[in-house]
Amino acid sequence: MTIRFVTSNAGKVREAREYLTDDVEQIQYDYTEIQSDxxxxxxxxxxxxxxxxxxxxxxxxxxxAGLFVEALGGFPGPYSAYVEDTVGVERVWNLAEMxxxxxxxxxxxxxxYDGETAETFDGAVPGRIVAPRGDGGFGYDPIFEHEGATMAEMSTERKNAISHRGRALAKFADWLAEN
Incomplete structure (x- = not known):
C-alpha cells in the first residue's frame, strides 16, 4: 500500500520513511488550513x-505541528507558522524571556485518512525556551532547548531521533501494523 504524505517538505517525507514500511509518496497539495486551536x-x-x-x-x-509555550498559554500553538512569518522567532523569545x-x-x-477512516496520532517533545543559539534547523529550533541543546545545535539525526513528528509517526506505524 502506498501512503501519500501531503507536504512540500522532503525532509518530512524522509523522516516518515524511517518509520513506515509501506511506500511513502510525497504529494504537494496546498490544502485549506482551517482556523482552529x-x-x-x-x-x-x-x-x-x-x-x-x-x-x-x-x-x-x-x-x-506547533510550539506551545506554557507561560504564554500555549501560544503560538497551531498558529506557529503564521507567528513565525509575522512576528518572528526572536520576538517569541522576547515574550518568553519575561x-x-x-x-x-x-x-x-x-x-x-483513507476515505472512510480518519485517525490521528500525536507526538510531543518537552523542552524550554532559551536565547537563540545554533545554526541548524529552521523555525523555532534556535530557541527550543531539549536536554541541554537547542534543536538548532543538534544534528539532523539527533533531532529526528527525538522529534515530535517522529514520535507521532511511530504511533502511526504501530497502528498501521495492527490494522
Whole structure:
C-alpha cells in the first residue's frame, strides 16, 4: 500500500520513511488550513480535502505541528507558522524571556485518512525556551532547548531521533501494523 504524505517538505517525507514500511509518496497539495486551536482538527480537515482532491485512491497523511509555550498559554500553538512569518522567532523569545516559567513543547499531530477512516496520532517533545543559539534547523529550533541543546545545535539525526513528528509517526506505524 502506498501512503501519500501531503507536504512540500522532503525532509518530512524522509523522516516518515524511517518509520513506515509501506511506500511513502510525497504529494504537494496546498490544502485549506482551517482556523482552529486544535492541531488534530486542522490535520484531519487537511487530510480529507487532500484525499478528495488528489484522486481518492491512496490513503493520505497530513501533519500539523506547533510550539506551545506554557507561560504564554500555549501560544503560538497551531498558529506557529503564521507567528513565525509575522512576528518572528526572536520576538517569541522576547515574550518568553519575561516569564519565570519557560517550559514549552513541540507538538505534532499526524492525520491519516483513507476515505472512510480518519485517525490521528500525536507526538510531543518537552523542552524550554532559551536565547537563540545554533545554526541548524529552521523555525523555532534556535530557541527550543531539549536536554541541554537547542534543536538548532543538534544534528539532523539527533533531532529526528527525538522529534515530535517522529514520535507521532511511530504511533502511526504501530497502528498501521495492527490494522
Amino acid at each position: 486544535d492541531l488534530a482538527d486542522i490535520a484531519v480537515a487537511g487530510a480529507k480535502e487532500a484525499f478528495e482532491e488528489t484522486g481518492g485512491e491512496d490513503p493520505v497523511l497530513v501533519d500539523d 516569564e519565570d516559567n519557560r517550559r514549552a513543547r513541540f507538538r505534532c499531530v499526524v492525520a491519516y
